[in-house]
Amino acid sequence: xxxxxxxxxxxxxxxxxxxxxxxxxxxxxxxxxxxxxxxxxxxxxxxxxxxxxxxxxxxxxxxxxxxxxxxxxxxxxxxxxxxxxxxxxxxxxxxxxxxxxxxxxxxxxxxxxxxxxxxxxxxxxxxxxxxxxxxxxxxxxxxxxxxxxxxxxxxxxxxxxxxxxxxxxxxxxxxxxxxxxxxxxxxxxxxxxxxxxxxxxxxxxxxxxxxxxxxxxxxxxxxxxxxxxxxxxxxxxxxxxxxxxxxxxxxxxxxxxxxxxxxxxxxxxxxxxxxxxxxxxxxxxxxxxxxxxxxxxxxxxxxxxxxxxxxxxxxxxxxxxxxxxx
Amino acid sequence: xxxxxxxxxxxxxxxxxxxxxxxxxxxxxxxxxxxxxxxxxxxxxxxxxxxxxxxxxxxxxxxxxxxxxxxxxxxxxxxxxxxxxxxxxxxxxxxxxxxxxxxxxxxxxxxxxxxxxxxxxxxxxxxxxxxxxxxxxxxxxxxxxxxxxxxxxxxxxxxxxxxxxxxxxxxxxxxxxxxxxxxxxxxxxxxxxxxxxxxxxxxxxxxxxxxxxxxxxxxxxxxxxxxxxxxxxxxxxxxxxxxxxxxxxxxxxxxxxxxxxxxxxxxxx
Numbered sequence: 001x002x003x004x005x006x007x008x009x010x011x012x013x014x015x016x017x018x019x020x021x022x023x024x025x026x027x028x029x030x031x032x033x034x035x036x037x038x039x040x041x042x043x044x045x046x047x048x049x050x051x052x053x054x055x056x057x058x059x060x061x062x063x064x065x066x067x068x069x070x071x072x073x074x075x076x077x078x079x080x081x082x083x084x085x086x087x088x089x090x091x092x093x094x095x096x097x098x099x100x101x102x103x104x105x106x107x108x109x110x111x112x113x114x115x116x117x118x119x120x121x122x123x124x125x126x127x128x129x130x131x132x133x134x135x136x137x138x139x140x141x142x143x144x145x146x147x148x149x150x151x152x153x154x155x156x157x158x159x160x161x162x163x164x165x166x167x168x169x170x171x172x173x174x175x176x177x178x179x180x181x182x183x184x185x186x187x188x189x190x191x192x193x194x195x196x197x198x199x200x201x202x203x204x205x206x207x208x209x210x211x212x213x214x215x216x217x218x219x220x221x222x223x224x225x226x227x228x229x230x231x232x233x234x235x236x237x238x239x240x241x242x243x244x245x246x247x248x249x250x251x252x253x254x255x256x257x258x259x260x261x262x263x264x265x266x267x268x269x270x271x272x273x274x275x276x277x278x279x280x281x282x283x284x285x286x287x288x289x290x291x292x293x294x295x296x297x298x299x300x301x302x303x304x305x306x307x308x309x310x311x312x313x314x315x316x317x318x319x320x321x322x323x324x325x326x
Numbered sequence: 327x328x329x330x331x332x333x334x335x336x337x338x339x340x341x342x343x344x345x346x347x348x349x350x351x352x353x354x355x356x357x358x359x360x361x362x363x364x365x366x367x368x369x370x371x372x373x374x375x376x377x378x379x380x381x382x383x384x385x386x387x388x389x390x391x392x393x394x395x396x397x398x399x400x401x402x403x404x405x406x407x408x409x410x411x412x413x414x415x416x417x418x419x420x421x422x423x424x425x426x427x428x429x430x431x432x433x434x435x436x437x438x439x440x441x442x443x444x445x446x447x448x449x450x451x452x453x454x455x456x457x458x459x460x461x462x463x464x465x466x467x468x469x470x471x472x473x474x475x476x477x478x479x480x481x482x483x484x485x486x487x488x489x490x491x492x493x494x495x496x497x498x499x500x501x502x503x504x505x506x507x508x509x510x511x512x513x514x515x516x517x518x519x520x521x522x523x524x525x526x527x528x529x530x531x532x533x534x535x536x537x538x539x540x541x542x543x544x545x546x547x548x549x550x551x552x553x554x555x556x557x558x559x560x561x562x563x564x565x566x567x568x569x570x571x572x573x574x575x576x577x578x579x580x581x582x583x584x585x586x587x588x589x590x591x592x593x594x595x
Contacts, residue, residue, distance in 0.1 A: 026557035034330050034421065034555070046557075054572050059595045061552050061560035063377050068552065075559040075574065210595075218376055247373055270552045271368060271378055273330055273421070 004294045005283060007041075007261050009239050010162030010187030012124050014041035014096055014262060017295060018252065018279045021243055021264035022047055022100040022126060022166070023072065027086040028093045034273035039280055041262065042096025045086070047128045048116070049101075050108040052078035056133060057210035062199050067218030067245075068267050069197050071133045071211040074102060079115045087121045097121060098164065102128040104137045106154045117159035125161050127151070127186075130168035130193035132215045142168045142193075145180040156185030164241060167191040169221075169228050175235035182236045190241035190264065191232060192225045217267040219245045226258050233259020233300060247275070249282020256283070259300040328424055328555065331356050335416045336394065338409075342472045345443060346410055347384070348397040350418065356393060359386050361451035362427025362546055362583040365395060365420040366554040367409075375405045378421070380551045382523070382582060384446040384476075385453065395422070398446040398475060424554055425582050428544055430455065434519045436462040438483075439504055439532050441524020442473060447546045447583075448523055449476045456482035463507065467500025467528075500524075501531050508539065515540040522546070522586065526594070533586035537567065545586035547577055549595065554578045566590030 005016035022044040025031040037043065055075030062069050077085060090097050099122040103109035109127065116122050129141035129151060141147045142165075152165060165181040167174055169192035178189045194215025199208040225244020233240045242260030246252055247268035255263045269275045287297065333350035341347050359365075364382040369375055384398040401410050412418065428451050430436050436455060438448045445466055455462045462483040468474050471493035477485065486503050487495030496503055504520070507513060522532045523546035536543030552560040555578065562574030563581060567588050575581065 023558060024553075030553070030555050030557035033327055046559075054574055055559055055562060057593065058562045058564060058574075059550060060562060061550050061558070063375060063550070066374070066376060068376060070552070070558075070560060072559050075562070219373060267376070267552075268373070270558070271373070271376060 005280065007239070007295060007299075009124060009164065009241070009262060011160075012096065012162045016041045016280050017256065017260075017262035017283070018276050019044055019096075019098065019241070019262055019264045020269060020276050021266035022128065024266050024269050027090060028097070029089045031273060035269075036274075036277050038094040039277045040095055042098055042123065043093070044098040044100050044126050044264065045090070046076055047074050047100040047102045047131065048076055048079055048082045048112065049074055050079055050103055050111055052076065052081055053134075059208060059210055062208045062214075064197070064199055064216070065220065067216050067220035069199055069209060069214040069216055070194070071209045071214035073133045073211070074131060079112055083115065083119055087119050090121050096123040098124045098126050100126040100128050100166070102131055102134070102138070103151075106151050109151050109155050110158055113155040113158045113163075117161055122161055124164055124187075125159065126164045126166050126190060127155065128166045128193075130166050132168065132170065132194060132196050132213070133211065139168055139170060142166075142177055143171050145176050148177050148180040149184045152181050152184035152186055162187040164188040164190050166193055167232075168193045169224060169244075170196050174228050175231050178232040178236050182238045186238060188239040188241055188261070189232060189236065190243065192221070192228050192244045195221055195224065217245070219247045219268065221245045222247075222251060226254060229255055229260050230258045230302075246279070249279045249286070252279040252283055253286050253298065256295070256298040257300070257302045259302070261299055327357060328421055329356055330419060330421050332417055332419045333395070335412050335414050335418065337414060338412055340410070341475055344401045345473065345475060346399055346401070347475075348399065348409070349387075349394050350397070350420065351392065351394045352420070354393055357423060358388065359383055359395065359423030360427040361454045362447050363423040363425050364582055365397075365422030366424060366551070367397070367420045368418055369405050369409045369412075375408065377552055378554065379405045379409070380424075380554055380578070380582075382447040382546055383423075383450055385450050395420075398443060398449075400443045421554065425578055426580065428521050428546075428583050430460075430521070431519060431542070434542075435513070435517060436460070437504070437507060437513075437518055437520050438462060438464045439500060439520060439522040439524070439528075440464070440466045441500055441528040442468050443475075444522075444524030444528075444546070445476055446523070448521060449479055451521060452480055452483055465500050465503040465507070467503070467524075499528075501528065501535070504532065504535060515542070519543065520586075526591070529586060530591035533589060533591060537587040543586040544583050545589070547582045547584060547589070547594070549577055551578050564590040564593035566593070
C-alpha cells in the first residue's frame with residue numbers, strides 16, 4: 001500500500017510535508033535543473049518586501065563549524081518587481097508556492113498581503129516577522145507578542161490564503177509569540193528562523209560579516225530548533241512547520257515526531273540539492289519500516305517515557321497534560 | 327545548462343608545496359565549460375565542511391570516452407585541506423559549469439595577467455586562444471620559480487615571467503611587466519584587452535591601470551559562495567566608478583569574470 005504523506009496547512013493541502021525554506025532557492029527558477037520540484041510539497045519564495053532592497057554589504061556569508069552565518073538582508077525586487085518578473089515563473093512550478101513577505105511596518109505587511117493575494121500566484125503566504133538582517137524592524141513583530149498580534153490582526157481580513165507566521169528563536173518564550181499569532185488568525189506558524197550569531201577574525205581583529213551580526217543556520221542549530229518546535233507544538237493547536245538544520249531524511253522525521261506537521265529544508269540544500277526529494281523518500285521509507293500508512297502516525301508521535309518530564313525554569317511540565325488541555 | 331553530476335578523482339597531485347592539481351572525470355552529459363567558468367564542488371559527503379567550494383577551471387579534457395575537468399588549487403583552509411586528502415578513485419560530486427567566463431573580442435590582442443594560483447583560468451583561456459590560432463601575451467607573476475605552474479603549457483603566445491624572489495624572469499611584480507608592455511607605445515586601448523586573475527591586491531592594481539588607460543579589462547573574482555546558482559544572493563560584488571550603484575551583482579551568475587574597471591575593489595572583501 002502506498003503511504004499517504006498528505007498534510008494540511010489551513011485550507012492548503014500539501015502532497016507531502018517537505019518544503020524548501022525561504023531564501024534557499026530564490027523564486028524557483030534558479031535551482032530548476034537541480035531540484036525535482038514535482039517530488040516535493042512546495043517551496044517558500046525568497047522574501048518579498050514592499051520596495052526593492054539591494055541587500056547588505058559583503059561579506060554576506062561565512063561558514064562556521066556545522067553551520068553558516070548569513071547577513072543577506074533580503075535582496076529582492078520589491079512587490080511590483082516581484083509581480084512583474086517572478087509571478088509567471090512561479091505559476092509554472094509543479095508544486096505548492098508559498099510566498100514569503102516582510103514589511104517594515106503593519107501598513108507594508110497589509111499592502112504585501114493584498115498584492116500577493118490578488119496576484120493569484122500564492123497557495124499560502126509566509127509572514128516573515130523574524131528576519132535578523134534588515135535592521136530593528138526585522139525582529140520587532142516576532143519578539144513582542146503584542147506587536148505579533150497587531151500585525152496578524154491587521155492582515156488576517158485581507159486574504160483567504162493560509163497565513164503562516166514565521167517566528168524567530170531569539171526570544172525567551174517562543175510559545176507566547178506562537179499563541180499570539182494563533183489567536184489572531186494565523187493558520188500555522190513556521191520556525192525557526194536563524195539564531196543571531198557573529199564571527200570574528202582574530203588576525204585582523206575585525207568581524208567577518210559586513211553587518212557584524214548575522215543569522216546562524218545549518219546542522220549546528222538542529223537541537224535548538226527541535227526544542228523550539230517541541231515547545232510551540234505543545235502550546236498551539238494550529239500546524240507547526242518545523243525547520244532548522246535539517247541535513248538528512250532522519251532529521252525531517254525528528255521534526256515530525258516533535259510535533260511539526262510539515263518541515264522545511266534550508267542551508268544543507270546548498271550542499272545537496274536533492275535533499276528535499278531525499279527527505280520525501282526517507283519519510284515514506286520510515287513509515288514503511290514502522291508499518292504505518294499515514295504521515296499522521298509520525299506527527300507529534302514523540303514518545304516521552306513515563307517519569308521523564310520537561311523541566312523549564314524549575315517547573316516540571318507534563319507534556320500529556322498540556323496536550324490534553326488542547 | 328548546469329548539471330549536478332558525480333565525478334571521480336583521477337589525479338590529485340601536489341605540484342609545488344601547498345598547490346595541487348586535481349583532475350575529475352565527469353559523465354558525458356556534463357556540458358563543455360568555457361574558460362573562466364567554475365564548478366561548485368562537494369568536498370565531503372559527511373557534511374564537514376558543510377558548504378560546497380567554488381573552483382574555477384584550469385582546463386577541460388574531452389578525448390575519446392574521457393571527459394574531465396581540471397582544478398588547480400592551494401591549501402588555504404579546512405575545505406582545501408580535506409580536498410587535498412581525497413585520493414584517486416574517490417567519488418565526489420559537482421555542480422557546473424557555472425557563471426560567466428572570459429569574453430575575448432575579435433581583432434584585439436589579449437593580454438593575460440596571472441598572479442600565483444590565479445593562473446588557473448588563464449591557462450584554460452590561453453589554450454582556447456591557441457586553438458583559435460589567436461596570438462596573445464601571457465604575463466605570469468608568482469612568489470618564486472616553483473610556483474610558476476603551467477608555464478610549459480603556454481604555447482602560441484608570448485610569455486613573460488616575474489617572481490618576487492627573482493628566481494626566474496623579472497625580479498618584481500607582474501604589474502611592472504604589464505606597464506612595460508605599454509611603455510613602448512605598441513598597444514592602444516582599441517587594439518588590446520586585459521584578462522586577469524590573482525590575489526585581490528594585484529587585481530585592484532591591474533584594474534586601476536586599465537581604467538586609467540581606458541583599456542578593456544576582465545577579472546576573474548573569488549569569494550565565498552553558498553548556492554552558486556544565483557538563488558541565495560550570498561556573493562554580492564560591490565560596484566563603483568560610475569557603475570549603477572544600489573545593486574549588487576551576484577558573483578556566481580553575473581561573474582565570476584566581470585569588468586574589472588567598475589568593481590569597487592575597496593569594498594570587495
